[in-house]
Amino acid sequence: MKELRKVLVSKAQLESRVKELGAAISRDYEGKELVLIGILKGAAVFMADLMREITFPVAIDYMSVSSYGSSSTTSGVITIKQDINTDIRGKHVLLVEDLIDTGLTLQHLGQLFALREAASVSICTILSKPSRRLADIPIDYCGIEIPDEFVVGYGLDYAEQYRNLPEVWIVETEEQQ
Numbered sequence: 001m002k003e004l005r006k007v008l009v010s011k012a013q014l015e016s017r018v019k020e021l022g023a024a025i026s027r028d029y030e031g032k033e034l035v036l037i038g039i040l041k042g043a044a045v046f047m048a049d050l051m052r053e054i055t056f057p058v059a060i061d062y063m064s065v066s067s068y069g070s071s072s073t074t075s076g077v078i079t080i081k082q083d084i085n086t087d088i089r090g091k092h093v094l095l096v097e098d099l100i101d102t103g104l105t106l107q108h109l110g111q112l113f114a115l116r117e118a119a120s121v122s123i124c125t126i127l128s129k130p131s132r133r134l135a136d137i138p139i140d141y142c143g144i145e146i147p148d149e150f151v152v153g154y155g156l157d158y159a160e161q162y163r164n165l166p167e168v169w170i171v172e173t174e175e176q177q
């Protein structure tokens, strides 16, 4: 078990930022065919909240990729564990993430969806750690920038635990104890 140190982003902060992102996306994509693609598992919670803030019908799909495994540091290696089953050719794709850290996952996925001839590919994340970036990817809809702390909750895990916490917590990792 890891110790939860303190709340970094409250439930209320998350709710209000998700509403703002949903409003911006609704404005920008009105009249277009939009497919939200959530990157499992982390994005599951944000995706469920975000889609309900979009004011017109959207299609959704999920994809599972692995970059970190169960370790707390990135390997830089990305494999697709489960692909979407939606034909996104000619449609507007919005990749939905819980956290952008190095940016390597989304750099890879952005290239993949461009190759698949999506009409456009944009990125939406609820959390971003700009100080950790290795790939300089444009984040079209960025929720909250956070410092380089190990965080859990709102979909984010530590060794597959804590995804169900309603707020974002800083967790004490083994190296810090």
Ligand code: PRP
Binding pocket: 039, 040, 041, 042, 043, 065, 066, 067, 068, 069, 074, 097, 098, 099, 100, 101, 102, 103, 104, 105, 106, 156, 157
């Ligand atoms: C985390 C997070 C992002 C990715 C970001 O997922 O949810 O998907 O890492 O890292 P990057 O910007 O350095 O590529 P993780 O691999 O832990 O899988 P999970 O979502 O199943 O927890």
Ligand code: MN
Binding pocket: 039, 040, 041, 042, 043, 098
């Ligand atoms: Mn993830």
Ligand code: MG
Binding pocket: 042, 068, 156, 157
């Ligand atoms: Mg994870």
